[in-house]
Amino acid sequence: MTSRTGLTRRELLAAGVVVVLAAIGVAALWPALGGRHSGESAPSTAPAPSATASPWDDAALEPARRAAGLPACPTGDSAVGPLAGVVVPCLGAPGVVSPAAGLAGHDALLNVWASWCEPCRAELPALAEYAARPDAVPVLEVNVRDRPEAALALFADLGVRLPSVADPDGALSAALRLPPALPATYLLYADGRVAQVLPPTPFRSADEVAAAVARLRSAGS
Numbered sequence: 001m002t003s004r005t006g007l008t009r010r011e012l013l014a015a016g017v018v019v020v021l022a023a024i025g026v027a028a029l030w031p032a033l034g035g036r037h038s039g040e041s042a043p044s045t046a047p048a049p050s051a052t053a054s055p056w057d058d059a060a061l062e063p064a065r066r067a068a069g070l071p072a073c074p075t076g077d078s079a080v081g082p083l084a085g086v087v088v089p090c091l092g093a094p095g096v097v098s099p100a101a102g103l104a105g106h107d108a109l110l111n112v113w114a115s116w117c118e119p120c121r122a123e124l125p126a127l128a129e130y131a132a133r134p135d136a137v138p139v140l141e142v143n144v145r146d147r148p149e150a151a152l153a154l155f156a157d158l159g160v161r162l163p164s165v166a167d168p169d170g171a172l173s174a175a176l177r178l179p180p181a182l183p184a185t186y187l188l189y190a191d192g193r194v195a196q197v198l199p200p201t202p203f204r205s206a207d208e209v210a211a212a213v214a215r216l217r218s219a220g221s
């Protein structure tokens with residue numbers, strides 16, 4: 001049978017199927033596009049490969065550790081506060097440590113970063129310069145959502161030598177309530193309390209680090 005348009009019923013049915021398939025294809029692509037309008041940019045902090053993608057292998061990290069030459073991670077016996085009981089691998093040497101126990105008894109700065117994060121890379125020298133000051137609080141780097149080899153290679157490339165732990169299982173990130181975007185920096189008080197440096201703007205100089213520490217120490221006293 002032919003319709004008024006000259007098309008047979010079979011041709012009309014085939015055309016309808018094509019339209020339905022096209023609609024399904026658009027619906028499937030929409031989540032991948034993120035529903036963004038033309039001209040909108042993606043978030044600046046993109047998801048990165050997780051260190052949990054492969055088992056932690058201390059022996060395999062030895063060459064990268066020698067090249068980076070990081071100081072030993074702080075160690076201790078007891079801790080209080082939200083980070084108490086959290087144990088993570090030391091990035092610069094074999095073994096695990098408790099950051100809260102190792103830094104207990106005095107204020108310290110925790111800088112959370114990843115090698116794929118450009119603002120993180122830019123602020124590492126400023127943090128190292130601050131840590132070298134005689135009046136600085138201890139600085140501990142916390143590498144997250146990263147490959148340990150990449151983190152160690154970046155330290156070696158920059159010549160930055162700060163004690164650093166990794167967080168392959170996300171336990172420390174969860175205790176800190178880490179936001180999605182990096183970097184993030186926290187003051188760990190001597191009594192175990194934790195306060196994030198806000199707004200979370202990357203440090204451009206050692207003076208900016210010192211000012212943030214002074215501000216939080218004053219607020220927490």
